Amino acid sequence: MNVLENEIDKINEAVLEMMHLVGQQLEKSKRALLGPDTELAEEIIFTEKRINALELTIDRYCENAIALYSPVATDLRFLISMLKVNSDLERIGDYAEGIASYVTEMEEDLNQDMLAAIKINEMFDLAMEMMVAMEKGAREENTGLLRKLFKMDSSLNKINKKKSKVISEYIKKDPNLIIQGFYLHSTIKKLERVGDHIKNVAEDYIFYLDAEIFKHKKKKK
Amino acid sequence: MELESKHIKIKTKDINVYYDTVKVLNNINMEIEPNTVTALIGPSGCGKSTFLRLINRMNDYIEGFRKEGDVLLDDKDIYSKNTQVELLRKEVGMVFQKPNPFPKSIFENVVYGLRIQGVKDKQKLNEAAEQALVQAAIWDEVKDNLKKSALALSGGQQQRLCIARTLAVEPSVILMDEPASALDPISTAKIEELIHELKKDYTIMIVTHNMHQAGRVSDKTGFFYMGDLVEFGDTKEMFMSPRKQETENYISGRFG
Numbered sequence: 001m002n003v004l005e006n007e008i009d010k011i012n013e014a015v016l017e018m019m020h021l022v023g024q025q026l027e028k029s030k031r032a033l034l035g036p037d038t039e040l041a042e043e044i045i046f047t048e049k050r051i052n053a054l055e056l057t058i059d060r061y062c063e064n065a066i067a068l069y070s071p072v073a074t075d076l077r078f079l080i081s082m083l084k085v086n087s088d089l090e091r092i093g094d095y096a097e098g099i100a101s102y103v104t105e106m107e108e109d110l111n112q113d114m115l116a117a118i119k120i121n122e123m124f125d126l127a128m129e130m131m132v133a134m135e136k137g138a139r140e141e142n143t144g145l146l147r148k149l150f151k152m153d154s155s156l157n158k159i160n161k162k163k164s165k166v167i168s169e170y171i172k173k174d175p176n177l178i179i180q181g182f183y184l185h186s187t188i189k190k191l192e193r194v195g196d197h198i199k200n201v202a203e204d205y206i207f208y209l210d211a212e213i214f215k216h217k218k219k220k221k
Numbered sequence: 222m223e224l225e226s227k228h229i230k231i232k233t234k235d236i237n238v239y240y241d242t243v244k245v246l247n248n249i250n251m252e253i254e255p256n257t258v259t260a261l262i263g264p265s266g267c268g269k270s271t272f273l274r275l276i277n278r279m280n281d282y283i284e285g286f287r288k289e290g291d292v293l294l295d296d297k298d299i300y301s302k303n304t305q306v307e308l309l310r311k312e313v314g315m316v317f318q319k320p321n322p323f324p325k326s327i328f329e330n331v332v333y334g335l336r337i338q339g340v341k342d343k344q345k346l347n348e349a350a351e352q353a354l355v356q357a358a359i360w361d362e363v364k365d366n367l368k369k370s371a372l373a374l375s376g377g378q379q380q381r382l383c384i385a386r387t388l389a390v391e392p393s394v395i396l397m398d399e400p401a402s403a404l405d406p407i408s409t410a411k412i413e414e415l416i417h418e419l420k421k422d423y424t425i426m427i428v429t430h431n432m433h434q435a436g437r438v439s440d441k442t443g444f445f446y447m448g449d450l451v452e453f454g455d456t457k458e459m460f461m462s463p464r465k466q467e468t469e470n471y472i473s474g475r476f477g
Binding site: 004072 | 432433436460461462463468469472473474475
């Protein structure tokens with residue numbers, strides 16, 4: 001194994017660790033919100049610092065590998081992709097932290113009817129399912145599995161589209177729900193963005209593994 | 222509307238080359254467009270330099286050299302009986318690995334080819350020398366010392382002088398056999414910059430062992446291995462996503 005291969009192995013391990021950590025954060029953010037569990041939310045906020053540090057480490061590893069070893073072909077595609085994957089994962093971590101911050105600021109119990117109506121559980125579960133599939137696809141370098149994420153993302157988008165209407169109806173009925181309505185609206189938006197970032201990660205892995213570019217490709221009608 | 226057919230500057234058709242009984246190039250087909258830089262890469266002994274030297278018939282002097290197939294320059298077979306090799310070499314200039322100026326003045330080095338062609342007009346020689354030295358990006362460094370010995374120049378300057386000497390006879394193709402491998406990084410960068418400039422007026426083929434140099438200077442790259450042209454295509458594509466595993470292994474240093 002040459003020096004660059006060692007570096008690439010090291011980066012791969014770090015990215016997979018980041019992916020796992022971010023997945024845990026997202027899963028905990030669901031429990032913290034629906035619990036609600038303020039202690040768990042505090043834990044998420046604390047762990048976010050570790051994710052930020054890991055992001056900087058991965059960036060540095062990639063930059064050094066590009067500067068020192070002038071990679072080409074698969075090695076170059078790997079490093080370009082991991083720089084982008086790293087940034088997407090960090091954003092997912094930010095969203096989990098954002099949800100946790102809301103839990104620490106919550107002054108009243110969430111309206112269970114509204115929670116059910118906006119399908120927040122389903123939204124979290126779908127996002128988590130995508131996280132798990134993304135990690136498996138990345139670990140096994142399985143582009144078939146990664147391609148399935150595109151379809152899953154569109155399910156998240158569907159729920160997201162209905163959120164404003166559903167939440168506004170609850171607020172009309174009971175204006176006291178306005179604060180939590182805003183928070184839940186923002187939570188759903190965050191989960192929808194999680195789906196987008198996971199999709200980006202899948203695209204970057206497919207570029208690395210198959211040298212195929214997916215970004216901004218229009219759907220065939 | 223009839224589409225204009227693409228002009229091909231150099232074309233090789235089913236080229237096989239033998240040194241005595243040893244086959245060193247195996248069925249090479251390549252088409253090179255004008256005003257492009259083509260890099261030939263591959264491990265030592267893969268046949269890339271033999272292929273380069275086919276284009277100006279430099280292999281003719283090697284004992285046991287034999288070739289099958291055709292090499293066409295502007296659609297004309299350069300190995301036909303009618304070809305005057307001296308005229309071919311005027312058309313297809315060559316720059317070698319080590320700078321090889323003659324032990325003469327800078328000026329005499331540049332006009333050497335023209336003098337051999339019988340040009341005596343002093344003004345014409347002066348103009349040709351200046352033009353070639355300007356094109357080779359060395360004019361500003363030597364214009365006040367044209368009578369100075371070429372051997373007093375640095376390695377990088379000597380190589381650019383040799384390029385000027387090649388340009389003075391107005392070729393249309395320049396072959397370069399590892400032109401920067403004996404130079405420091407600054408001189409190498411100057412040669413690479415020069416190659417970019419020269420592309421506007423010439424068709425360039427360059428043999429290099431430096432993968433990154435191939436990436437930096439060329440439009441197309443051909444990867445040779447054991448006499449085969451394994452892959453030939455756009456340099457950008459080859460360095461980002463080569464089609465063949467052997468190419469990937471070679472350019473990323475995982476060969477063998």
